[in-house]
Amino acid sequence: MTTEPTTDVTSAEPTPGQLLRAAREKKQWSQKEAANQLNLGLSLIQSMESDQYDAKLLPTFIRGYLRCYARLLKISEHEVLKAYEQLHGAKAVEPRAMYSFSNRTEKEATENRFMLLTYLVIAVLVGMLLVWWWQTHWLTDNSTEATTEQAVQADTARASMEPESGNAEAPLPEVEQAAEFISSEPVDVPQPSTPEWVASGVESPLSSVVSAMAPQNAELVSGASSLRMRFKDDCWIDVIDAEGSRVAFGTKKAGYQLQVQGIAPFTVTLGNPTVVEIDLNDHAVDLSGFNTSRVAKFSVPLQD
Known part of the structure; x- marks a missing residue:
């Protein structure tokens, strides 16, 4: 078992490195054995026990390493983290909450907000269209009823003003021509022809286009x-x-x-x-x- 040089301590309270080092030595483990059990580098174990950390290492990761090391040595994680905060003071303050979103997720969130706004505008336009149709339909019905009433009143007034005569029941020339036209033989109307692919029971040509496009869409979805x-x-x-x-x-x-x-x-x-x-x-x-x-x-x- 290898031994490491002790660290000078000037503060009354033990540092997190001292707590970890004392617990490791009590178990009679070397720093290399502890590093192997934690699956970490030997230099990281040495830096934790000497309370000297790489400036590029975030406090979040340092806390995680200290917590794992304390859990391995079966000592209080809270005590080790408290000693770390007392030792480093303001430097140990956690940074602002980090959002676990990639650039892809942020882009999708922006697109979702844009689509929501688009749907809202479409809903407003559809509502305005329905109101316009209702108003137009209601006004058209009222105007038609008013026109019909006026026509009935005009016919009644005209009938009351026409003099009675013995030939009143004789049909007018225009009525006779209309009767002859109605009694004539009906005109043959050509029936629409049935498409060849329907008559033969063949699948619609559009189905082959849809089936050809389906695999491409599946590949796009399966990319992420x-x-x-x-x-x-x-x-x-x-x-x-x-x-x-x-x-x-x-x-x-x-x-x-x-x-x-x-x-x-x-x-x-x-x-x-x-x-x-x-x-x-x-x-x-x-x-x-x-x-x-x-x-x-x-x-x-x-x-x-």
Whole structure:
């Protein structure tokens, strides 16, 4: 077992590195053995025990590493994180809430808002069209009824003004011509011909066009994969799709549900894989093979 140089301590309260180092030495583990069990680099274990972290490493990831290391050593995670906050002060404050949206998701949200506005405008136009049709139909019916009443009144007045005569019942020449026209033989009207593909029972030509277009649409839909994650406890994550786009990262709270889209396979890193349930395209991903105390990094779908 290798030994490491001790760190000078000037503060009254123990630092997170001192707490972790004391717990590790109590178990008689070397730093290399702890790194192997956590699946982390030896330099990261050394930086945590010496309380000296890379400036490029976000406080969110530092908290995740400290939490995993404390869980492995079976000491209080709260005590280690509290010591970290006291040691670094304002530097340990969490950044603003990070939104787990990729550029693709933001673009889809913008398109959804635009489509919603479009549907709203269409609904208003349809409503205005219905109001206009109702008003026009109502006015037309009223004007037709008024015209009919006026015509009846005019006919009644004309009939009352015509003098009675013995030839009143004789038909007028125009009426006789109309009667002759009605009594004549009806004119033959040609019947529409039935299309050849209907008479022969052949499928419509448009069906072949629709069936040819269906596979293309299916390929477009299958280009992206949906990844859903459910958290039973607090856990930090990092998810990158096959195109190299980081679609999700940060600490997720217990009970949170996350759904992202991207090109599979996804590279997933979990601080505590046992508190996360993952579905890929509505199919559950088996995470039973990962240890509770280890940081898990794997591909989804899982590789044999």
